[in-house]
Amino acid sequence: MSELRKDPIVERWVIISTERGKRPHDFKQEEQIKITGGFCPFDPGNEKYVPPEIYAVRAPGSQPNDPHWTLRVVPNKFPALGIEGDLDKHAVGLYDAMNGIGAHEVIIETPNHSETLDIMPLDRMKDVVFAYKARIEDLKKDKRMKYVLVFKNYGAVAGASLEHSHSQLIALPIIPKRPLELFSGAKTYFSYKDRCPFCDIIRQELNDKVRLIEETKHFVSITPFASRSPFEVSIFPKKHSTHFEFEDVEILYDFTYILQNTLKRLKIALDNPPYNFVLLNGAFIFDHDDYFHWHLEITPRLTKIAGFEWGSGFYINPTPPEDAAKYLREITL
Amino acid sequence: MSELRKDPIVERWVIISTERGKRPHDFKQEEQIKITGGFCPFDPGNEKYVPPEIYAVRAPGSQPNDPHWTLRVVPNKFPALGIEGDLDKHAVGLYDAMNGIGAHEVIIETPNHSETLDIMPLDRMKDVVFAYKARIEDLKKDKRMKYVLVFKNYGAVAGASLEHSHSQLIALPIIPKRPLELFSGAKTYFSYKDRCPFCDIIRQELNDKVRLIEETKHFVSITPFASRSPFEVSIFPKKHSTHFEFEDVEILYDFTYILQNTLKRLKIALDNPPYNFVLLNGAFIFDHDDYFHWHLEITPRLTKIAGFEWGSGFYINPTPPEDAAKYLREITL
Numbered sequence: 331m332s333e334l335r336k337d338p339i340v341e342r343w344v345i346i347s348t349e350r351g352k353r354p355h356d357f358k359q360e361e362q363i364k365i366t367g368g369f370c371p372f373d374p375g376n377e378k379y380v381p382p383e384i385y386a387v388r389a390p391g392s393q394p395n396d397p398h399w400t401l402r403v404v405p406n407k408f409p410a411l412g413i414e415g416d417l418d419k420h421a422v423g424l425y426d427a428m429n430g431i432g433a434h435e436v437i438i439e440t441p442n443h444s445e446t447l448d449i450m451p452l453d454r455m456k457d458v459v460f461a462y463k464a465r466i467e468d469l470k471k472d473k474r475m476k477y478v479l480v481f482k483n484y485g486a487v488a489g490a491s492l493e494h495s496h497s498q499l500i501a502l503p504i505i506p507k508r509p510l511e512l513f514s515g516a517k518t519y520f521s522y523k524d525r526c527p528f529c530d531i532i533r534q535e536l537n538d539k540v541r542l543i544e545e546t547k548h549f550v551s552i553t554p555f556a557s558r559s560p561f562e563v564s565i566f567p568k569k570h571s572t573h574f575e576f577e578d579v580e581i582l583y584d585f586t587y588i589l590q591n592t593l594k595r596l597k598i599a600l601d602n603p604p605y606n607f608v609l610l611n612g613a614f615i616f617d618h619d620d621y622f623h624w625h626l627e628i629t630p631r632l633t634k635i636a637g638f639e640w641g642s643g644f645y646i647n648p649t650p651p652e653d654a655a656k657y658l659r660e661i662t663l
Numbered sequence: 664m665s666e667l668r669k670d671p672i673v674e675r676w677v678i679i680s681t682e683r684g685k686r687p688h689d690f691k692q693e694e695q696i697k698i699t700g701g702f703c704p705f706d707p708g709n710e711k712y713v714p715p716e717i718y719a720v721r722a723p724g725s726q727p728n729d730p731h732w733t734l735r736v737v738p739n740k741f742p743a744l745g746i747e748g749d750l751d752k753h754a755v756g757l758y759d760a761m762n763g764i765g766a767h768e769v770i771i772e773t774p775n776h777s778e779t780l781d782i783m784p785l786d787r788m789k790d791v792v793f794a795y796k797a798r799i800e801d802l803k804k805d806k807r808m809k810y811v812l813v814f815k816n817y818g819a820v821a822g823a824s825l826e827h828s829h830s831q832l833i834a835l836p837i838i839p840k841r842p843l844e845l846f847s848g849a850k851t852y853f854s855y856k857d858r859c860p861f862c863d864i865i866r867q868e869l870n871d872k873v874r875l876i877e878e879t880k881h882f883v884s885i886t887p888f889a890s891r892s893p894f895e896v897s898i899f900p901k902k903h904s905t906h907f908e909f910e911d912v913e914i915l916y917d918f919t920y921i922l923q924n925t926l927k928r929l930k931i932a933l934d935n936p937p938y939n940f941v942l943l944n945g946a947f948i949f950d951h952d953d954y955f956h957w958h959l960e961i962t963p964r965l966t967k968i969a970g971f972e973w974g975s976g977f978y979i980n981p982t983p984p985e986d987a988a989k990y991l992r993e994i995t996l
Contacts, residue, residue: 333983335888335889336889337848337887337888337889338852338860338863338864338888338889339844339845339848339849339852339860339861340844340845340847340848341848342889342891342976342977342978343889343977344889344890344891344977344978344979344980345977345978345979345980346889346890346980346983346984347979347980347981347982347983348983352893352981352982353982353986353990354894354932354933354934354990356981357893357933357936357965410979422888423867423871424860424863424864424867425867425888425889479974479975479977481974481975487967488967489967502977506975506976506977507975507976507977508974508975508976508977509975511672511673511976512672512673514673515670515672515673515674516672519671519672527671527672527757528672530671530757531671531757534756534757534758538756554670555668555670555671555755555758556668556669556670556671556675556676556677556679556758557677557679558675558677560685560690561687599687600687600690601687603690606973606974607974608973608974608975609974610974627974629973632690634820634821634822640939640941640962641812641814641841641939641940641941641942641943641960642812642814642839642840642841642842642941643675643839643840643841643844644675644676644677644678644812644833644835644839644840644841645675645677645678646677646678646680646743647677647678647679647680648680648685648689649680649685649686650666650679650680650681651679653686657686657687
């Protein structure tokens with residue numbers, strides 16, 4: 331079983347995979363893995379090559395794990411965490427550790443091997459967004475869990491190991507460092523302004539318009555003022571809301587629309603760049619309703635993360651967010 | 664002039680390069696840049712292709728910027744920050760910004776194009792370590808500056824844009840996020856234990872020995888308990904010390920020795936991996952003498968940083984640090 335370990339200085343947990351422990355020569359081989367061409371375990375007809383489905387959108391009358399689906403959620407075949415067992419929180423001298431309990435799932439977004447989110451019919455892309463919601467709601471019932479992280483790696487540079495369009499989620503018995511930082515920073519802001527900082531940001535961006543890409547009925551897409559990397563985009567619901575999974579059908583449909591538009595804009599502007607997106611959502615149980623505001627962050631992978639960034643948490647962004655917003659705003663969809 | 668911008672939620676500053684702003688097509692071209700072969704601006708005889716030297720180790724009787732040197736420090740030709748001007752701290756609505764004032768220097772570690780730190784005579788590698796010290800001491804005199812970040816990118820994957828062995832430093836008018844987190848976490852630990860957490864870690868690692876790679880008279884090299892990535896190594900002075908630049912000749916010579924040994928071990932174990940190292944040093948003026956302990960962190964670049972890591976600050980490490988330490992410890996030097 332893998333192990334969750336906490337850094338003794340900062341609030342950061344890591345997963346140490348003790349089971350599939352990699353030795354030095356494993357890393358040398360890694361470069362040769364190719365992600366395109368040949369057999370795809372996510373194609374319809376190949377259902378037996380992945381674990382049985384947890385959730386699906388299927389043709390009427392079809393059966394679980396048969397090929398008549400348009401979306402499936404399956405456990406990751408090589409999960410970073412296992413769902414069975416006790417947390418067994420314990421000390422290792424001055425360090426803290428617990429068992430690697432959690433869920434690691436794959437959302438297979440389409441049956442069509444080459445179809446990507448940006449070109450998918452909106453009605454089927456909406457199924458992807460609703461799958462995120464359904465899975466978060468279900469995993470919330472597991473009282474060992476504290477957070478679900480939904481994310482997507484598109485392109486090999488962004489960490490995708492399979493070409494077939496998919497996203498992933500990891501349910502965790504701890505709140506990861508980044509959301510915790512956002513909660514903590516937002517709380518500090520709230521404590522002296524009595525306002526949600528994200529609501530303030532949205533108001534300012536709608537007013538200034540220089541970092542605004544698109545506004546829909548319920549959402550805005552912007553390039554953050556202090557973007558860490560070029561063409562980084564955040565999508566916020568305009569109305570204060572802590573949890574993605576509490577949004578209703580109308581709002582999530584509008585979210586699907588602005589997300590697809592954003593992906594289209596990035597694809598056209600940057601010639602199909604690799605990207606990551608991550609849903610920065612509220613935690614399962616946390617007193618942050620007043621000051622945290624869920625959002626989705628999209629990062630095209632255009633620059634390398636070098637020693638400076640890694641060591642300092644300090645980023646050099648060669649594209650002012652105002653320029654990036656202008657390029658993206660002026661794309662004809 | 665570039666701009667320093669602060670994230671409104673978390674304590675993170677970024678540099679926005681407004682001058683050499685990159686447009687979408689600039690990123691498409693970037694893949695084609697090659698770093699090996701041909702003309703090298705760091706080779707002796709090519710001094711005129713880089714800005715005039717700030718510091719050097721030279722043959723007796725030689726002149727600044729002539730080719731008779733064994734080490735040079737020069738300003739980065741494409742600096743992320745400029746040394747001239749006022750900080751001009753200002754608000755942009757709810758956001759905070761200041762001018763991109765700072766220094767960005769390159770330490771050309773050797774006159775020999777293909778010589779790397781791990782194979783360099785120890786006496787010349789010591790000059791590299793002393794150059795770090797001398798430059799930090801000099802930059803400290805600039806009252807606008809708060810921190811110097813010394814780092815090295817080795818190999819294209821780790822962000823090196825030139826093959827010739829070099830490291831870099833950036834002097835900043837702010838304390839970057841990562842050191843600030845370390846100061847803050849260490850302070851919390853100190854506040855309830857009244858001990859430096861790093862001293863406690865060193866004591867435990869010397870006792871347990873499972874994550875210990877090497878111990879010298881003044882230093883230890885270990886694989887951190889909650890390593891974010893495989894074969895990550897930290898080198899700590901055994902005696903509590905906040906600032907690298909306050910160490911004396913004997914200690915810095917011993918540091919050079921253990922650093923070179925560590926780089927040799929990584930090269931042999933991992934077949935010359937790309938790596939980053941970063942000096943996590945104390946700040947210029949900060950009340951952290953009791954609880955912060957300088958160290959150097961080396962990260963071989965073996966795994967990709969994907970959406971999950973970027974979005975969550977949560978890392979999956981496929982090599983237990985105990986296994987990594989054993990491999991590195993057992994290398995014959």
